[in-house]
Amino acid sequence: MAAPTEEGNKSPGHHIELADDNNTIRHDGEPSPGMRNSKGWDGKLRVPKNALVANPEALSDPEYSDDENVLPGEELPADEDLLDDESEDTDEINCIHSRVQSIPALRLERFKQVARLCLRQNLIQDIEGLSCLAETLQDLDLYDNLISHIRGLDELTNLTSLDLSFNKIKHIKHISHLTNLTDLYFVSNKISTIEGLDGLTNLRQLELGSNRIRELQNLDALKNLEELWVAKNKITDLSGLSGLPNLRLLSIQSNRIRSLAPLSDVPGLEELYISHNALESLEGLESNTKLRVLDISNNRVRSLQGLGPLVELEEFWASYNQIADLGEVERELKDKKDLTTVYLEGNPLQLRQPALYRNKVRLALPQVQQIDATFVRVS
Template sequence: MPAPIEEGSNTPGRQSPGHHIELVDDHPSPRHEGEAGSPALRDSKGWDGKLRVPKSAVLTNPEALSDPEYSDDDNVVPGEEVAADEDLLDNEPLDTDEIICTHSRIQSISALRLERFKQVARICLRQNLIQDIEGLAAVAETLQDLDLYDNLISHIGRGLTDLTNLTSLDLSFNKIKHIKHINHLTNLTDLFFVSNKISRIEGLEGLDKLRNLELGSNRIRELQNLDSLKNLEELWVAKNKITELTGLGGLPKLRLLSIQSNRIRDLSPLREVPQLEELYISHNALESLEGLENNTKLRVLDISNNKIASLKGIGPLEELEELWASYNMVGDFAEVERELKDKKNLTTVYFEGNPLQLRAPALYRNKVRLALPQVQQIDATFVRV
């Protein structure tokens, strides 16, 4: 099965471990009025605080509804007291190797007094109000994983200077415009910048151990400045503004490319990465699969939601295991059989939303089974043996 879906996509892709995001929809719909847990108030006047009271309610202080100046200071319910940042970790064992403090309205990392924790290897401060990366030098010797996902960071600054033992850094869902001050982190294997405001790939020289780079949901127009990443295995750049697949030739170990929801028309530059095993390129502007002939190592290919009418070009991909081709313009069962029948490892195909499915939906699955007897899954349904 394909890896989990990447941020900002509803087709195969993936999330970083323990990360983000949502499997099929990166913009969940807000709860509609009338759904469970919410009163069915469709009139704007219903939010004035009075009409929300059921008519059957029995109130001990009915004057609260009729007197706009009503006040009952003697019965005020005290609000929840929110601890200051410096008190949040007081109950944490000093020998802990992991600090997780999410959604706690933290504004200052320095105020957490992290120097108390001499063995901490992972710090996760997701969904807080942090604007500056600071106060981490005291844990630099042991810290390996830093997760500042979903904060208010706009500049990386010098706060990472001493953290040379980091292997994983997640700055996703912030307001970062430029990749700076990280190329000294030479032990990094995983780097996440999902959903920022980055328009240019830069500042990665020296990250010789980097295996996984996630830059989805940014403003990137070009794949560039990647040649130094000789050990990079996975590149995630979905939901950007990329028009060409150039710039990958210097990545000899790249095995997975997720470039969904971009503006790609031509696959031929992928000849520079013949070792590629997984390609997720749904929601682009593809009209042809020509150009894939040299990518004979591909096992997973996602071309959903394009304008592809022919499977020509897929023939040489003898190791193909999964083909996701939903919502294209494929209409010829004979061509499907001709191009795919010899793929002995092919277990999964998706063709829903294509003319060959829409023209005769009742016969579609049986026709695919006859054309591709080795397949075990057609769309979301497993084939009965």
């Protein structure tokens, strides 16, 4: 009988009775506390000498197998059988976490009205077998598969939403003809260059977070883009946004941004999420007078100079910076009549007097309803 491993005893459906030196039996698949030494799992299945074992041969015979008591594993249907119970008039098909490897094996040609196809969390490597849905398909979700190359979308010109997040894609190709796309997702791939988007003039939302992008480029054709999400990349400069007149939201957290000056190219920006960068100053925001939400948390900002013109500000998130002057906070933010939320924890002004800090901020900014995670008054 093979010794259990630390992970092996956690598999669902397999409950192994374990006994430690103190005769403690566990039925929940977790090792008993006595079965760990100071370095963790010790690799031994300990059976006390006085234990009653129904099949003692299991302890001495390495070839022993109790076949009669083995629980049958879950039998998954073949890909071609997964949709047999689905109505052929359905407008939505969901095959999530079903180990689908082949799209053609699903025989999608049976379905004449499918507008949304979700094949999340499967084993698909090739995009194929979808042309039969071209007339009706609008939303294609292939999140979390094994796709390396974008192919097989030539006829899907009615798509409005395409999700290829959590795959293995290195290059954005073969989608510029999908001119009806409004939402495009490439989160967590291996993309290093923004490219191949020239025809997507109706795109409103583009998600490229968790890739390998170093530069904001080739975006000028996206005249209707409203939301750009590029967090967790390697971007050092905000240049490249000047061709986006309708950009309303920019999420560029966890990059390497030092200067906000290029944001003057997008004066219509309403939400800016730029935490976890290398900012030391807020200078350069003066033109962004429509900002309602500003998140600069986890930077190295010392001064709030630059916030003066942002009269429409509603939420200001600035935790874990180097802000020390409460007087400056009052000067820069007190006139913001719509300001309801401020986060300033982790700054010197909070760390210096943690017991008094929140009350001082409340007195300095009487219009605020929430300081950090605490509501200070009800509107």
